[in-house]
Amino acid sequence: xxxxxxxxxxxxxxxxxxxxxxxxxxxxxxxxxxxxxxxxxxxxxxxxxxxxxxxxxxxxxxxxxxxxxxxxxxxxxxxxxxxxxxxxxxxxxxxxxxxxx
Numbered sequence: 444x445x446x447x448x449x450x451x452x453x454x455x456x457x458x459x460x461x462x463x464x465x466x467x468x469x470x471x472x473x474x475x476x477x478x479x480x481x482x483x484x485x486x487x488x489x490x491x492x493x494x495x496x497x498x499x500x501x502x503x504x505x506x507x508x509x510x511x512x513x514x515x516x517x518x519x520x521x522x523x524x525x526x527x528x529x530x531x532x533x534x535x536x537x538x539x540x541x542x543x544x
Contacts, residue, residue, distance in 0.1 A: 483515070490527060491511065
């Protein structure tokens with residue numbers, strides 16, 4: 444049955460990110476100084492024109508045809524470039540840079 448308590452030894456609590464970047468439709472393609480870990484929609488909706496993320500499978504199918512509602516989150520450990528489409532002019536997302544452990 445194992446030693447009690449050892450099954451949790453590898454777990455750590457992860458809190459919200461400490462550094463983030465606001466990205467709007469007027470900014471063009473925004474690149475990370477580090478690799479972002481998630482993108483969160485903070486406007487009522489947003490269209491994503493493109494995402495470059497080495498660790499995000501099928502990222503090429505995320506384009507301006509997909510509308511993401513407020514609070515939608517795209518998470519991946521290696522997001523490097525994000526560009527919003529201008530069809531929704533008020534579209535805004537926050538790209539989270541780091542996660543506290």
